[in-house]
Amino acid sequence: MVVCGQARNSLAASLRGGPIWPVPIATSRATLVPWGDEQHVWVVEEHGARIVDRQGNTTHERGSWLAAGFRVVSLIQTPIPGRAWVLTSAHPAEGPANQARLYLVEAGQGSVTGRVVLEAEKLMQFRQQFFRSPDDVYPSSLPLEPLEPHQQLWVIMNRSGSDLISVIDAEGNTTRAIPLSALDSSGEDPYVWWQVLPLGKEPIAWLKAGQQLFFLDTRTRSEQWRPLLSGQGRFWVVPGPDGWRSWVMAEVHPPGSNISRRQLYTVDPRAPPGTRPALLLRGTSIQQLVASADGSRAWVAGSLRAAGEGGLHLIDIHGNALLPGGPLFKGQRVLIYRTPTDRLWALTQSGGVFLLDAKGRLLAGQEGLLSWLVQEEGGLRKFVTFPVGAEDLLVSACLESASKVIHLKHQADRIEAVTLLQGTKASVRGVEPDGTGAWLQTEHDGTLSFVSLEASHGLAAHPVMKGTEVSIVIPTGERMGGWLQTGSASFATVPLEKMGATLKLQGGELRVEPGGNVTVEGRLNLRAPLRKDEAGSVDLRWPVSFQADKLAGRLEVTLWDKGRADPLVASVTRQYAPGTPPPKLNWYMDERSFGARPLKIVFLYQDAAGTQAKLEMSDVLFHAPLIEQVWFRTTLACLLATLLFVLPLVLLPRQRLTQRWIPFLGWSANVLGGSGLLLAGMASTWRIHFPSFVGVLFLELLVGLALGLVSPAAFRLLASARPFWWMVPMALGLPSTRRHIQAEYMAHVGRKVEAWRHQANDERYISLPAHFREGMTHASPMTSAPSPLTYLALEKPEERIIRFLTTRDGGNVLIESPGGRGKSALLREVVQRMLSDFMEDPCKPLPVLCDGRGHTLEQIVFQALASNPLPKDIHEVLLLRGDYVLVVDGLTESALSPESLREFLDGRYGHCVRLLLTSRPHLGFRQVVEGSRRWMIAEPRRLDDKTLGRFVATYAPGRHGKAEERLAACRGADGTYLPILVRLALLFGHDSGEGIAALYEAAFRGLLRRQGVSGGEDTELLAWAGDFCLRTYWTQGIRSLRYRNAPEQEQMQKLLHAGLLVPEDADVTPGQHPGQVRFFHDSMQSYLTARGLFTRVHAELTWDLLWRAAADPLFRTDSSELDSEADSELFQMCLQVFGPEEKLQRELRRQLLEWATLHDEDLSKRDILNTVPENKRVHLDALLHTGTGLSPGSVLRAAVFVCQEDLVSLGTLYMRLGQRLWPWHQPEPGEWSMELEPGTRPGTH
Structure with missing residues (x-):
């Protein structure tokens, strides 16, 4: 709908929106029952019932007829509009125990009045049998809450321990009660499943009592009522032409069979006692029974169960077949529905759809029209039919894979089948009586839509509500009008023309009047705020009183400009819940210059009950005052800032240019750098163009930035100033800048690696094979990770590890093996090569050597980066960007624990920083690494006969004969060699005796003698070292040794100079005493401890x-x-x-x-x-x-x-x-x- 309105300032605007707006008529759980005139509806709540019209107005309040302590159970409409029966019961916490009342209520003068017509200890209504789908196929199902008017109300009540059946008419008169004991019934089935089928206005009815069928006439006096059918079950009664004699479909269980079947009988309640019901159709198994409009004939759908033949029969009350050619669709299951015009829809299990006249002649049909639907699991058994107008039909298929709604329409001699809401799973909630539309709800998001079934509207769907479970929709008779009942609230629908809206800005007000008129008072300006003194500056005006706060309503108003790249111009949200802050209009226009323009305004309302309605106005003109222009505000701000710069320069004493400018630039960088965030906030508040403003303020500092790109020292100085902080990571993203700035740190890492190698007795790296195991861990626990891959890499281990650390699909690496295999040597080679790769390609990550003496990995990372003079904030950004690879050698010897490593991997850096670690076999560290997203475990192999030659050639090109003989002592039981032992044998084997212990003793003496220690002194030091290890490692189990201020520093210093002890910190300068030291290899410390033990206890x-x-x-x-x-x-x-x-x-x-x-x-x-x-x-x-x-x-x-x-x-x-x-x-x-x-x-x- 489009409505044009003219404002006082000649505004022309168009109005459009959803044609249906739900208006709450109950903000809590309630039941809706039609009033009987299609103009009103009962709103039934626990404490009463009131009447609401189809616009949502309450015409009659609930009144005070309900006694205190009672609550409403159900309301049933009588044939008289505005009059109903109300079943009530005592509230468990408030009313008298074991008491129930039946009221007769009706609309009075502005309220509902009522009187008690029946009172008992217990009252329960018998549900009536209604001829609707799917009850005619599944008669045992409990009918829903009654919506149709009832001629009488059949109830069962309990008084003084006796159960009585009674009938109440629309005037409140009660007929003679029939004791339940008068029924010749076992009474085993619960009464809640019993159903009645009244005949006319008299108090007579068929009673379906479990597995027995009675005919009750309360006008006659009888001491005993005998069942007309017994031992059967699941009755379906269809009255014949005289209203008495009826067809009865009953389910039976043949003797000796577990399969039940339905049979058709003729039952006459007027027949003499003892008359047996007549079995029709020779007892064949049937599925469905539908009578003609005048009741003279009955359509019977055969069943394929229990040897049934299926098909479609047409019979009279005596069971005579009326189809000259016999049953139609023989051998097929058929689902039937009779139209108000006495025509019959027949749906077959093969997907055929046919329309027959009252005598069974084919009017139209098509075989296989719904074959794609009936082939799903369940087929016709999952179909529910709904009448549409005089002849059309809706079929709701609630299948396992999809829920579809099909519109079947008779067109001349053919039938059309159209799927409603194509592509979605939907179910029917209501159908317009004239067949013009249907109310459907989707399953995936709970959207309730009105779907037009008229050809002129092209099956248009209009969403009404979203995200709620709608129970029923009761059409009002008007197009797209209805009452909606949900689990938490109830609604009436109103058209768009009756809605209104308001948007009040400082200087102007926009109003949408009912009827579609759009008016503007004053002047609407761009960037104007809301009126602060009015709570309703943003509001919707409903045609009835609407308590949006009880439904947690939320109104969002957005302003759009289709001419902008980002069309959203402004937005404001109003929360209707109590205690929420007042709404604030946020503008998103950052243009430096703009003029008047037409905008589209959208009002979108949503609440917790599922209401979702939209109102749009297009071509609403907004003006642009000069003071709101960004360029004007920015110009004023820049002029003021320029004065703050120029005046100090003019007032400064005349000095050399550098002496006059450099201090001022430094002052500017510090002052403005410290207040950068404040300026950004002020720019947003004052609506100035912040980039232009900052550009003017820091124009002179760009020279300093250029100097920073040339001088690393200047770069680091500028990096500490806040205005440049955000530019430093960008600058370090440039390869040339990155190489230039990090060159000093690279040299530092290289020196540290070389120091480590020197401390390891001039270690030389030989590329030896290694076993690798790779895997990954998915973030979702529901997704299973692939099995880890174990392999022996053909490429060199250091190259494989570098590739895994630096490629996009790589991860963390743990080099794990027992002592002596060369873990540290491999790690140092990887670091050295990563430094070389960084020099060639600065885009690759840079290794960071971390000292393991800290208790958290994050702590030791920043300690290691302290030698890099970039600020800590910059390092945090570079870590998050993945520019660093963290290297930790010797996890098991460090102060780190598996828990601290896991905290780091689970923290802010764990997903973006790669780790290179070494460790002796340790289940805790291994499990932590294997818990990361991508991981690799590398295990260096022991030397074998093939790799031994290369190792020996590297460390001992001359191959001393005696040393070569000592290699046999290094050979293990499996024929392999430990690299550390081979090194010691090559270096000192010519001076050793036989065995591994002699080899370590020779290494100890050999290293000392290289420093000029005499033979007698090295023996004393050997004995002292054994005793020293007893007092340290044997007592404490700690590998590290305190050196600075140690009482025995003189002996330790000799071992340190010989290379037997090495500083834990590789940054120790020559002549400086290290704080802590450790033996060059842990195995040497273990050997000395064993020697000291033996010295003490050998005797x-x-x-x-x-x-x-x-x-x-x-x-x-x-x-x-x-x-x-x-x-x-x-x-x-x-x-x-x-x-x-x-x-x-x-x-x-x-x-x-x-x-x-x-x-x-x-x-x-x-x-x-x-x-x-x-x-x-x-x-x-x-x-x-x-x-x-x-x-x-x-x-x-x-x-x-x-x-x-x-x-x-x-x-x-x-x-x-x-x-x-x-x-x-x-x-x-x-x-x-x-x-x-x-x-x-x-x-x-």
């Missing part, structure tokens, strides 16, 4: 401290590869150091046999079997097979017997079993520390 009879070396959790985290099955590096070193071997074997065997006796009840056979080395389990199984019922202690003795000849196997058994028994360990005197009192230990174990 003792027993070596009980071996249990702690093997099982204490302080040492179990340091897994070793001196033996492939070792778990404690310290214990493995003890096996290498302690001797002689015979005594060591005897001691291990002694303790194991002692455990077999002491812990027989603490161990299980499975525990012991799991601790036996794999290569000894076959022998043990064969030994145990000979005996039955062995105790755990006996099994342990057998395991000791199997392993006792092999020190490695015996040591593995001892270590694993010791770890299981560690909770029962009792410290021996002096075990924890060689200097503390017996039985004491620092800290808590």
Whole structure:
């Protein structure tokens, strides 16, 4: 609809919007019942009922007829408009217990009046049988709340423990009550399922009481009422031509069959007692029964169940077939519906649609018209039919895959089928009586729409409500008029012409009057605010009193200019709920210059009940005053700011140019930089063009910015000023600037890597194979991640890791392996190559070397970036942008915990920053890394015979003969070599004896002698180092050693100069004392600790401290590869150091046999079997097979017997079993520390 209105200032505007506006008539749950004249409706609530007309006006208030303590149960309309029966019951919390009343109410003078016509302890209405779909196909379903007027009201009441059936007419008269005991009925079925079919206006009716059918005539006196049909169920009664004799469809269960079927009978209530009902159609199975308009004939749809033949029959009251050619559509299931003109629609299971006349002649039809719909699961059984006008039909198909509504229309000799609301799942909520339209609701968003069924309107759909479940729509008789009942509120629909709206601005007011007139008072200006002194400056005017606050109403008004790239010009939202702030009009016009223009104004109202209505006005002229122009305001602001710059320059003393300008520029940068956010807020408030304003203020500082691109120092200085802060990340996005600014930090990282390599005894990197495992973790727990991929990369490990860290689909990398395999060497090579790649392509990420001494990764990241003089805010942006790769070497030796690593990955940087980590095998760190989005676990392989040659050629090109012989000591049981041992053998093997312990001793002495330490002194230092490790690592389990201010700094300094100790901080300058140090490799510290232990206890009879070396959790985290099955590096070193071997074997065997006796009840056979080395389990199984019922202690003795000849196997058994028994360990005197009192230990174990 378009309506033009003329305002006082000659405004011409067009008005359009949704043609249907819902007006609330109840803001809480209510039931709507037609009044009987299509002009009014009952609004039934718990405390009464009132009457509302079709415009939403309350014409009759609910009155005071309802007694206190009672609540309304249901309302049933009588044949007299404005008069109804109301069933009430006592409120459980307020009224008298076990009391119910029936009122007769009617419209009085402005209110509803009522009187009690029946009172009992309990009252319940019998639902009436109505001839509508789908009840005629499924007669056992409980009918909905009654909407049609009733001639009488049949109720069952309870008085003094007796159940009585009574009938009340429209005048409130009650007929003689029939005791329920007078019915020859078992009464097993609940009364709520009983139904009646009254005949005419007299108090007579068919009563369907469970599996029995009665005919009740309350005018006669009878002591016993016998059922006319019994033992059946699911009755459907259709009166014949005389109104008495009727067709009855009943469901039966044949003897010996589990399949029920429906049969058709003729029942005459006037027949003599004992007369059996006549079985029609030879007892064939039927599905549906529909009578003709005059009741002389009946259409019967056959069933295919229970050997039925389907088809369509036409019979008279005697069961005679009236179709000369026999049943139609034989062999098919048929769904039928009779029109008000006595024609019959027939829908077949093959999808055919046919229209027949009253005698069964075909008027129109088409086979397969709905075949696409009936093929869905359920087919015709899911169809519900609705009459449309005189002959049309709506079919609602509630199928599993889709809910469709089809309009079937008879056109001459053909039938048209049109799907309403094509492409959506919909259901029917109401149909106009004249067939001009239907009310449909979609399933996906709950939108209720009126769909026009007239050809002139082309099936147009008009949305009315959204997001709510509509129960019913009661048409008013006017086009697109109706009353709507939802779960939370009820509505009446009004046309657009009756709506109004108001928009009040300072200087002008826009009004939309009912009838479509648009007027303007005053002048509407662009950027004008709302009138602050009026609460209704933004409002809709409804034709009735409308309490929008109870429905949490929300009115949004938007202004649009179709000539702009962004057409939204302004918006304001008004919340009707109490306590909400007043509305504020927000303008979005940032043009520096604009003029008067026509705008479109849209009023959009929504509330919690689902109301959604729109009102649009086009071509509303808005003016543009000069003071509101952005260019004018910006010019004034720039002039004022220029004066603030010029005046200080004029007043400054005459000095050299640089001396006069540089301090002022610095002052300007600091002052304006600190207030940048304030200026931005002021610019938004004053509506000035902020970029132009800032450009004028900082024009002279652009020179400083240019200098910053040339000088890194100047760049960092400007980066601290707020006006330039946002430009720094953009500048660092340029490759040349990025390389130039980060060059100093790159050199710092490179020096640090070289220092690490030097501290590792001039480490040289050799690319060795590695095992890789990759995976990913999806964000949604409902999505399963693919299985991790494990492989041996053909390309070099460092290249594969760099590619994974720097490509878009990469992620975090954890290099994990036991000590001595070259984790750190691989990490340093990756960092070195990333630095080289950054020099070639500055777009790649830059590695950041993090010290693991902090407790949170975020803390140590910013500590590592402290050497980069860019501000912390800039680093945060670069981290979020993914410009850095964070590198942490030695997680298990650091202060970081798996929880702190997980917090970082789950925090703000975890999704954008890549991590490169190394760790000894640690389940916690591995699980955290594998929980990230993309991850890779790299495990360097041990040296084999193929890679050993390259390794030896790199470290010892000359291949000293004796050193080469010592490589045999480095060879493991599986034929592989540990890189750290091979390095020591190549460097110092020519001076060592046989065995791994001799190799470490030679390395210790060799490094000292390179610094000029004599042979006698290195022996003293070796003994001191063993004793020192006993007092530090053995006592505390901490790898790091305090150096600065240490009491024994003199000896530590010699080890530091020799390279046996290295600073934890690689940034220590020459001559500076490091704060903390550690041995160049953890295995050296483990060796010295084992040597110190042996020195102290070698002469003792027993070596009980071996249990702690093997099982204490302080040492179990340091897994070793001196033996492939070792778990404690310290214990493995003890096996290498302690001797002689015979005594060591005897001691291990002694303790194991002692455990077999002491812990027989603490161990299980499975525990012991799991601790036996794999290569000894076959022998043990064969030994145990000979005996039955062995105790755990006996099994342990057998395991000791199997392993006792092999020190490695015996040591593995001892270590694993010791770890299981560690909770029962009792410290021996002096075990924890060689200097503390017996039985004491620092800290808590």
